[in-house]
Each structure stands twice: as C-alpha cells, then as structure tokens.
Amino acid sequence: MHSLLIVAHGSRRDSSNDEVRALTECLRQRAGARFARVSCAFLELAEPSIPDGIDALVEAGTRRVTVLPYFLSAGRHVATDIPEAVERKRRQYPSVHIELASYVGASEGMIDLLLGHAALSRGPAS
Amino acid sequence: MHSLLIVAHGSRRDSSNDEVRALTECLRQRAGARFARVSCAFLELAEPSIPDGIDALVEAGTRRVTVLPYFLSAGRHVATDIPEAVERKRRQYPSVHIELASYVGASEGMIDLLLGHAALSRGPAS
Numbered sequence: 001m002h003s004l005l006i007v008a009h010g011s012r013r014d015s016s017n018d019e020v021r022a023l024t025e026c027l028r029q030r031a032g033a034r035f036a037r038v039s040c041a042f043l044e045l046a047e048p049s050i051p052d053g054i055d056a057l058v059e060a061g062t063r064r065v066t067v068l069p070y071f072l073s074a075g076r077h078v079a080t081d082i083p084e085a086v087e088r089k090r091r092q093y094p095s096v097h098i099e100l101a102s103y104v105g106a107s108e109g110m111i112d113l114l115l116g117h118a119a120l121s122r123g124p125a126s
Numbered sequence: 127m128h129s130l131l132i133v134a135h136g137s138r139r140d141s142s143n144d145e146v147r148a149l150t151e152c153l154r155q156r157a158g159a160r161f162a163r164v165s166c167a168f169l170e171l172a173e174p175s176i177p178d179g180i181d182a183l184v185e186a187g188t189r190r191v192t193v194l195p196y197f198l199s200a201g202r203h204v205a206t207d208i209p210e211a212v213e214r215k216r217r218q219y220p221s222v223h224i225e226l227a228s229y230v231g232a233s234e235g236m237i238d239l240l241l242g243h244a245a246l247s248r249g250p251a252s
Binding site for chain 2: 020030031034105111113114115
C-alpha cells in the first residue's frame with residue numbers, strides 16, 4: 001500500500017490551511033490507483049504535524065509513503081526541517097519505505113504550468 | 127507587446143531569490159512568441175520591487191502585462207498587497223493593460239503537476 005503525504009508550511013490563517021486540505025481532497029479523487037491514501041500534514045501552525053501525518057498512514061497499513069513538500073523554494077524548511085522529520089520516522093518505522101520527493105517548486109512541470117496558467121488568465125486581446 | 131511578470135514573495139536568503147530568477151530565465155526561454163518579455167519582481171526583501179518591475183516593462187515598450195503571483199495560497203499578500211500594487215500602476219499607466227492572474231496555487235494544472243511529480247519521485251518499487 002503506497003500513500004502520498006503532501007506537506008505544507010501551515011499558516012495562522014485557517015483559510016490557507018483549508019486550501020491545502022481541499023487540494024489534498026482533489027488529489028485523492030484524481031489519484032486513482034496510483035496512491036491508496038492521500039493526506040496532508042503541516043510543518044507548523046496547523047494540524048496534523050508531519051509525524052502525526054506519517055503515523056496515521058502507517059497505522060492505516062501503509063508500507064510505502066511518498067512525502068511531497070508543497071513549497072516553492074528550497075529554504076531551511078525544505079533543506080533541513082522536513083528531511084529531519086522524515087529521517088526520524090524512518091528510524092521509528094524501519095519496515096516502512098518513506099521517500100522524500102523534491103519540493104514542488106523544483107518540479108520539471110512548473111514552467112509549463114506557469115505558462116499555461118498565464119495564458120488562461122489573459123483577458124480578451126486589447 | 128505583451129509581457130509576463132512573475133511576482134514572488136522575496137526572501138532574506140539570496141539563494142531563494144536566485145531560484146525565482148532562474149525560473150524566470152527558464153520561462154523566458156520557453157515562452158517563445160507568447161510573451162515578448164518575461165521578468166520577475168518581489169513583494170519584499172529582494173529587488174526589483176513590483177512597481178520597479180512594472181516600470182521596467184513599460185519603459186521597454188510593453189503595453190500589456192500579465193502579473194502572475196508565484197504563491198501557493200491566498201494569504202494577505204495575494205488577496206491585498208499585490209492587487210493594491212497592481213492597481214496603483216494601472217492608475218499611473220492608463221494606456222497599459224495590466225492583468226492580474228490568480229496565484230499559481232489556484233492553477234487548474236496544479237493537481238496533475240503534483241501527481242506527476244510524486245510519481246517521478248518514486249524510487250524503485252520495494
């Protein structure tokens with residue numbers, strides 16, 4: 001059973017956290033057979049935390065987790081905090097395969113996404 | 127002449143700002159005929175500012191600018207700060223058409239980007 005955990009920063013604004021939860025729900029619906037479970041976790045300021053998010057997936061039977069940082073740049077959180085949290089869980093669950101994907105800002109598809117998004121956002125020619 | 131301005135938050139870390147500049151360079155190369163110019167600006171902590179970024183495009187002959195917020199969630203910056211900066215420039219340049227795209231996190235393509243990115247990041251099956 002392979003699961004996907006989206007990790008966002010977390011915000012004091014509930015609406016921003018709810019936006020991540022809604023995105024996760026869309027991912028869950030679109031994932032099809034690719035991921036048995038799709039959930040989200042937050043580095044800080046919102047629940048569940050990264051450890052709690054991984055615990056819940058493992059308790060549900062996941063033996064393989066892809067952790068995907070929903071960040072646009074490689075700051076300290078991406079470079080240090082999230083890898084450390086993942087490494088602690090790898091030690092706790094040696095039989096679970098926990099992969100850390102690169103942050104979404106580093107995705108090869110980002111350039112095309114931006115160009116497509118900019119094109120869609122155009123109003124009528126003026 | 128239609129130009130694209132990517133607006134990022136800006137960081138105290140030069141490497142994060144340079145990452146946005148590198149992304150902008152990739153966009154420039156990939157844009158082809160879609161945008162005559164592609165540049166970036168920062169809300170705070172880095173240069174150029176949003177006003178300076180728009181000024182430079184207008185001075186270069188742009189008569190239409192699409193401003194694309196490179197943000198993942200709709201916090202205050204996306205909801206208020208960037209629209210206000212754009213509105214001030216619209217008043218300053220009434221003959222220039224300045225469009226504000228929605229932030230990239232709201233892009234319809236984000237779900238597929240994340241699923242594709244998660245799939246690519248998978249190690250060998252275990």
